[in-house]
Amino acid sequence: MSSLLPLKPAAASVRDRGLSPLLVELDDDDADEVLSALSSATARRLLAAVYDDPRPASELADALDTTLQTVGYHVERLVEAELIEPVTTWVSAQGREMAVYGPTRSAVVLFAGAERTESKLSSGLRTLVAGVGVTLVGSVAVQTLWTARRPQVRYAAPAPTGPAPDPGLAEFVSAFLAGPGALVLLVGVALAVLVSLGVAWTQRRA
The missing domain is CATH 1.10.10.10 (Winged helix-like DNA-binding domain superfamily/Winged helix DNA-binding domain)
Structure with a gap:
């Protein structure tokens, strides 16, 4: 059969x-x-x-x-x-x-040894650094675009008695913190941290 x-x-x-x-x-x-x-x-x-x-x-x-x-x-x-x-x-x-x-x-x-732990830490750190770097560049680009498109307020001012000073780093930082660039940077850093933790957790379970 x-x-x-x-x-x-x-x-x-x-x-x-x-x-x-x-x-x-x-x-x-x-x-x-x-x-x-x-x-x-x-x-x-x-x-x-x-x-x-x-x-x-x-x-x-x-x-x-x-x-x-x-x-x-x-x-x-x-x-x-x-x-x-x-x-x-x-x-x-x-x-x-x-x-x-x-x-x-x-x-x-x-x-035996710490090779796997070091690998997880280095991989997570690389992910975090890369994410923060990309976020920083993106936030500066957003701030620059927003500043260029923001309506300018015109008012009469006394004639300058000397050469006008160039905007300094402090003024840029102040405008950055008051504009959308800071929000983009904050959200991006938070996401980068979460992704790097996820990478380390995934490798730990592998």
């Missing part, structure tokens, strides 16, 4: 599944579970095997030259640690369904 024929659909590759790497710092809370699941050489060989080719527990036992009971034990622990998961199902010649296990991440990286 056709229903008793072995069915072995191919499991999607790591790239096709769009998996991301798992980065585990040794002092993270998740490190204990991951290290415990990978403490056995058999578990590490099993994880490497499903990266090479997702397969059910019975074929993993044959590939590792060990018992199905041993593979079942390590499979359960690796699933609990979220290092592997069922990715498809095969049907044996006897009509029995078998879960096919594959990796949950494109790679598993254990590391």
Whole structure:
């Protein structure tokens, strides 16, 4: 009968599944579970095997030259640690369904040190500096345009007795703070801070 024929659909590759790497710092809370699941050489060989080719527990036992009971034990622990998961199902010649296990991440990286923290901080700082810089340029442009289009009040004034002084930095700052440029700068800086925090948070969860 056709229903008793072995069915072995191919499991999607790591790239096709769009998996991301798992980065585990040794002092993270998740490190204990991951290290415990990978403490056995058999578990590490099993994880490497499903990266090479997702397969059910019975074929993993044959590939590792060990018992199905041993593979079942390590499979359960690796699933609990979220290092592997069922990715498809095969049907044996006897009509029995078998879960096919594959990796949950494109790679598993254990590391020690502050490299990741420094990377997050530097990335967030670069985003903040770039955002503030763009906002500053934009606010000055808005202030300049607003000043150029603002109606000028004309009134009679006594003739100057000497050369008229050029507008100084203090006058420009005063006009900037009283005009729309300051509002644009304030809103832009706030948005830059929020975006930089979002970048750091996203990288922390990666």
